[in-house]
Amino acid sequence: MKASLKACDVVIFGGGGDLAMRKLLPALYHLDMDGLLAPTTRIIGASRREVSTAEYQEKIRAALDEFVPSSVGDEKTWPRFKERLSYVSVDAQQETDFSRLNDHQIGGDNRDVVFYLATSPDLFGSICSSLASHGLNAERMRVVLEKPLGRDLMSSRAINDEVMKNFNEQQAFRIDHYLGKETVQNLLAIRFGNTLFEPLWDSAHIDNVQITVSETVGVEGRWGYYDNAGAMRDMVQNHLIQLLCLVAMEPPGRMDADSVRDEKIKVLKALRPIAGANAYTKTVRGQYAKGMIKGKDVKGYFDEEGSNPNSRTETFVALRADIDNWRWAGVPFYLRTGKRLGQRYSEIVIQYKAVPHSIFSDESNRQLQRNQLIIRLQPEEKISLTVMNKVPGASEGMNLQPVDLNLSLTEAFNDKRSPEAYERLLLDVMRNDATLFMRYDEVEAAWKWVDGIMSAWSQTSERPKEYASGSWGPAASMALPIKDGRNWHDY
Numbered sequence: 001m002k003a004s005l006k007a008c009d010v011v012i013f014g015g016g017g018d019l020a021m022r023k024l025l026p027a028l029y030h031l032d033m034d035g036l037l038a039p040t041t042r043i044i045g046a047s048r049r050e051v052s053t054a055e056y057q058e059k060i061r062a063a064l065d066e067f068v069p070s071s072v073g074d075e076k077t078w079p080r081f082k083e084r085l086s087y088v089s090v091d092a093q094q095e096t097d098f099s100r101l102n103d104h105q106i107g108g109d110n111r112d113v114v115f116y117l118a119t120s121p122d123l124f125g126s127i128c129s130s131l132a133s134h135g136l137n138a139e140r141m142r143v144v145l146e147k148p149l150g151r152d153l154m155s156s157r158a159i160n161d162e163v164m165k166n167f168n169e170q171q172a173f174r175i176d177h178y179l180g181k182e183t184v185q186n187l188l189a190i191r192f193g194n195t196l197f198e199p200l201w202d203s204a205h206i207d208n209v210q211i212t213v214s215e216t217v218g219v220e221g222r223w224g225y226y227d228n229a230g231a232m233r234d235m236v237q238n239h240l241i242q243l244l245c246l247v248a249m250e251p252p253g254r255m256d257a258d259s260v261r262d263e264k265i266k267v268l269k270a271l272r273p274i275a276g277a278n279a280y281t282k283t284v285r286g287q288y289a290k291g292m293i294k295g296k297d298v299k300g301y302f303d304e305e306g307s308n309p310n311s312r313t314e315t316f317v318a319l320r321a322d323i324d325n326w327r328w329a330g331v332p333f334y335l336r337t338g339k340r341l342g343q344r345y346s347e348i349v350i351q352y353k354a355v356p357h358s359i360f361s362d363e364s365n366r367q368l369q370r371n372q373l374i375i376r377l378q379p380e381e382k383i384s385l386t387v388m389n390k391v392p393g394a395s396e397g398m399n400l401q402p403v404d405l406n407l408s409l410t411e412a413f414n415d416k417r418s419p420e421a422y423e424r425l426l427l428d429v430m431r432n433d434a435t436l437f438m439r440y441d442e443v444e445a446a447w448k449w450v451d452g453i454m455s456a457w458s459q460t461s462e463r464p465k466e467y468a469s470g471s472w473g474p475a476a477s478m479a480l481p482i483k484d485g486r487n488w489h490d491y
């Protein structure tokens with residue numbers, strides 16, 4: 001990583017919340033540990049509660065004990081990090097409270113400022129307007145907007161319009177933490193740092209692409225939020241579609257914000273709409289029932305705290321997307337994601353076409369397996385390429401077998417800690433590099449596509465299909481690629 005040694009103030013609205021404690025502060029701590037924060041960079045928690053700076057520092061210490069165990073007893077970084085931390089009580093809906101940020105010298109000495117809005121998106125507009133009325137929207141000040149940006153195209157536009165009244169597009173960093181994952185960036189390195197893959201990256205050579213983000217967790221006490229969103233809005237509209245864009249986009253001229261985003265938007269615009277009856281043949285929705293994960297009984301969606309038995313919110317989605325352009329004509333992109341599935345893993349699988357003709361006479365070799373490139377994001381970060389090989393041994397004749405060429409990032413770079421997604425992204429905001437953030441036209445195009453599917457779903461009396469926790473989702477999702485003569489890649 002390149003250093004971000006320009007001093008700045010990082011103000012976190014929702015500074016005492018779950019995201020701040022679990023992800024943002026641990027990420028900032030790691031950046032400090034790696035020497036990537038300027039000596040005078042400050043981190044300021046802001047929220048409605050009246051808390052002293054000392055109490056806030058204690059809360060963060062406890063969070064680091066839990067989420068960064070290696071920080072326990074770290075006498076080098078913690079004292080320095082603690083000095084950076086302070087707290088300002090600001091009620092996001094009370095404009096007058098924002099003067100406390102001025103009292104706190106936010107942005108003083110011409111510093112850059114990052115306002116991280118880790119709050120409900122309903123507050124984005126009023127926070128931005130109060131910041132502006134206190135002079136806190138100069139060019140060197142940026143806002144980071146956490147997802148979800150709305151729950152459909154209309155609401156997302158309304159939120160965005162409010163933000164844009166006081167900040168311009170260059171100052172708005174719409175975050176999708178999947179873009180900060182190491183292997184996702186490695187996908188760009190694989191595609192555009194090698195001559196090997198790009199000439200074969202098209203419908204002449206690739207049969208289908210599969211993107212799976214499978215989670216074992218359920219709604220984890222946030223039924224209220226989740227039931228209002230569902231897997232489509234929570235995962236597909238952002239994380240999965242962003243991965244699809246990086247796989248499918250044309251090579252950008254340069255690795256900079258507009259060049260990359262100009263290519264992604266073309267993919268989004270080429271996504272074939274799924275609407276009406278197509279929504280039944282091309283998508284599958286599911287809801288988890290009770291079951292067993294890793295030997296433990298787990299609850300069904302309707303047994304979760306706060307649940308409503310009439311909910312039709314999907315906790316699982318599988319779908320077939322098609323991209324209407326020359327490169328991808330006829331290549332299905334199968335996407336699936338769900339909660340309470342059998343295994344936590346995320347991967348992108350590029351399945352190549354079969355060889356056009358097998359020269360091997362042996363019966364067992366007639367069905368040569370196809371090459372596949374697997375980019376695994378989690379739990380482990382690795383890239384593997386399956387190729388056909390001869391089984392060693394004179395008596396084996398030309399007996400072939402698939403073998404994986406594995407690149408494990410942990411093994412290849414064993415002295416390097418793999419940073420969490422939020423580390424990379426926070427550093428990028430501090431450096432003012434928006435390449436891995438979403439421009440509003442991307443968010444809008446993704447909502448348009450998703451809205452079409454959700455509107456088709458809302459016109460049916462059919463409920464999402466039940467699936468047992470610990471399974472791979474509803475049986476119909478298995479059938480989705482099978483209908484096209486294909487299969488999901490097994491983990």
Ligand code: BG6
Nearest residue numbers: 147177213215217234235346378
């Ligand atoms: C979040 C979703 O954006 O991503 C969560 O709101 C989901 O529901 C999470 O659990 C998954 O992120 P990761 O990095 O753990 O795969």
